Amino acid sequence: MKNPILPRGITRRGVLKGATALGAAGLILPASYRKAAAEPRRGGVMRIAMGHGNTSDNLDPATWDNAYVQVMASTIHNYLTEIDTDGTLAPEIAESWEASADAATWTFRIREGVTFHSGRTVTPEDVVASINHHRGEDSGSAAKPIVDPITDIQIDGQYVIFTLEAGNADFPFIMSDYHLPIMPSTDGRIDPRSADGCGGYVMQSFEPGVEAHMTRNPDYWKPNRAHVDEVIMLPIIDAAARQNALITGEVDVIDRVDLNTVHLLERSPNIRVISVPGTQHYTFVMDSRVEPFTDNNVRLALKYAVNRQQLVDTVLSGYGVVGNDHPIGRSNRYFADELEQRELDPERARYHLQQAGLDSLDVSLSASDAAFGGAVDAAVLFSETAAQAGININVVREPSDGYWSNVWMVKPFTAVYWGGRPTEDWMFSTAYATGAAWNDGFWDHERFNQLLSEARSELDEDRRREMYVDMQSIVRDEGSTVIPMFANYVMAVSDTIATPDDIGANWTMDGFRAPERWWMA
C-alpha cells in the first residue's frame, strides 16, 4: 500500500535513514550543546571555579600544565592564531599567513595597532621572543617538542617568517597552542614572571592556588569579545565543594562536573550542564616492544575484549562517546566516519589469541585515578569482559603520586589520559610516530610513519583526508593502544551566564576561552 502523505521520491527507507542521522547528530550534539542565545551583553562579574589549580601555578608559559592556568592564560593573553568554535583556524595576533609550496616556510603577517596592557605596541620582535622562550638547549619548557621543528625565525617588516626542518601543513594550528602566548619582550627575551599580555583582560592580582582577579582590557582590539567587566577565577579542587559553590551561588561557572552526581545537578532548576564532545580520550596503552604485546594478534584480542558502550555508560555516566582504537575525535577535520565501529566480540578475541598461538592470556594492567577519573573502575570492567575471551587481566592499582614518571611508559600496560590535539598530525606525531617523545606504546609502523610525513606537507585537502583516514585505520587495526572512549568536557553554569550557540570542543571551557566568549545574561 502506498503512503499518500509522502510525496514521490521519499521512501520509507529514506525517512528512516534521515531519522537515524538526526538521532546520531543528537547523540553527538546533546541538547545543551546548542542553546539559543540573545545578543551578548556587556558588564558584570564572572566567577569561575576550576577543578584544577594549585599553589605551584605561575605565570611562566613554559610551565603551564593544568586547565586553571590554561584558561587564565587565554584570558590575559592572545596567540598568533585561535581555534574557532567550529574547529577551523582564525587569525588573532597574526592577521594572515601563507606557506611556501613545500609547507616548510611560513610567513605570518603581524596585526598592527594591537597593544599590551602596559601600553606598548605588539611588534614582530615580541612574537619572535615569545616563541624563542621555548626553544634552545636550556629550554625546560613543556612546549619544547612542538617548537623543536622550527629551525629559524626571521623578521621582515611586519612579517615573521618561520623555517621548519620539514613541511608541516598544520603549522599555524601549532601556533595556537596554549604555551605560546605573545608577551612583551626586551632585548629578545620575554619576562616569564610578568602578567602583561595583549588579551581581553588585565591581571589585577594573582595568588596561586587561591584566586586570579582580572578586569576588562579597555583597549582590546577584538570587537564583540570580552563582554564582562571582571573575571574571578578560583581553584576548587574538591568536586563536591565546587558543585556546592555553584548551587549556593558563590560562583557562576564550574568545570569538571563530577559525573557520579551530574544527574543531581541537572535537576537544579537554575543550573545548566554544558557537555561538549571533544578530542579528550582515555586509553589503555600496551608496550609493543614487550611480550606478549609484540604480537598484533594479542593486541587485537584485547581490543575486541572491551565493552566500550559499558565504559561510556558507567565510567562517563553517558557523557562521552565510544572510541574506535584511534585517537582522532569526531570534532577533528578528518575523522574517519567510514571505519566500522569495533565492538565487544569475545569470539573474535579468542580467534586472535589462537592466531597468536595462545589458549589464554595473563596480563597486568596498571591504573590509577591520576590517569583519568575512574581509570581503576574502567580497568576492572575491562578485566571482567576480557575474562569472557579467556584473557585474564590483573588490575594493579598504582599510586597517583608520580604516576606519569614511574608508571606511564614504564609498566607494559597502563591506563592513560590524552587531552587530544586540534589536528590529526599533531596527535599522531605526538604519540604515534616512531621515536616521538610520548609514543607511549613504543609503536613502530613503517607505512604509518611514511604516510604521516607525506600528509604533513600535503596541501591538497582531499589527498590529505585520504591519508589521514588510512592512518586512522592502521592505528585502529595494528596500533598498540586500546582507545575505548572519548570523554566530553562537562561544565555547568548558573542562569546568570549566557553562552554563544556553538561552544569550542578543542579544549575544556570553550577552548579555554569562556571568559572571553561568554557573558552575563
Place this chain on the structure above:
Amino acid sequence: MTLVLRMIAQRLALGLLTLFVVSLIIFGATELLPGDFAEAVLGQAATPETVAAIRRELGLDQPFYIRYVDWLWGAVQFDFGSSLAQRGRPVADMILGRLGNTLFLALYAAAMAVPLALMLGILAALWRNSLFDRVTNSSALSAISFPEFFVAYILIYILAQGGWFPSMARMPASADLGEKLYRSFLPALTLTLVVTAHMMRMTRAAIINLLSSPYIEMARLKGMRPSRVIVHHALPNAIAPIVNVVAINLAYLITGVVVVEVVFVYPGLGQLMVDSVSRRDIPVVQAVALIFAAAYVLLNLTADVISTLSNPRLMYRK
C-alpha cells in the same frame, strides 16, 4: 621561678635540635619519594632533555648533601630560599599570608572548642552517669568518629544550602573581622566538632579521678556544694592532664586541617604543604614542616610550663 625559666630555656634549645632533626628527616623523606620537581612539574609532558634542563637551572642535579647544606646555611640566617615552582618568589612571602589564615582559623576554632569542651567536661563530671552526661558523651564521640569531610558536608548541606552561611570560606581582601568570622564560621565549627570530644572526655576523666581523693571527701563532709568542690578543689589539680590534651588539639588545629581547608576552599598552610609535596617543591615543604614542628614544640612547652606552675610539688622540688 628560676626553675621555670631554666626549663623554658632548656626546652627551647632542645626544640631547636628537634627542628634540625625534623628538617633532616623531611629532606631525606622527600628525597626518597619517586621523581623530583622537574618530573613533577612537567608531568605527562616530560622529555629527558627538558627534565635535564630544569634540573640544571635549579641545581637539582647537585648531590643530596650539597643541596641540604646549602639550604641549612640559608635557614640558619632565616633565609628559607625561594620556591622552585614560583621561580624567585621567596618562600617566606608564600607562607606568611597562609600562616596568618591557618592561625586565624585555629584560634577561631580553639576559642569555640576549648571553653565548650571544658564546660561540658566539668558539667559531665558534676552530673556523671546522668542523662546529660550520656548525651554529651555520645554526641561528642559521634562527632569525632565521623571523618572531617563528612561533618563538613553535613554542615554545608544544612547551614550553607539553607542559606545561613557561605559554603566557601574565601575572603575578600577588604574583609573586616566580623566578615571574616562569618565567612569562616563553617570550617571553624567543623573543627570544633572534631576536637571537642577529646578535650571534653579528658576533663571529665581527670576530674572524676580526683573525686575519689580523701581531700575531696573532706570538702564534701564540710557540706560544700558539689559545683564548688569541683571548680575550686578538683579542677586546679586536674589542670595538668587537661592542658596537655588541649595543647595536642591546638597543634592539630594548626597542622592537620588540610581536609577542612580543601572542602571549604580555605587558603591555609595544609593545602600549600600538600601541593608542594606533590610538586616536590622542597624549600616550601621544609619551611612548612618546620612551622608545624615548631607549633608542636611551642605548644608542648607551654603545656609543660602551665602544668609545672599549677603543681607546687614540681615548682619547689629540691
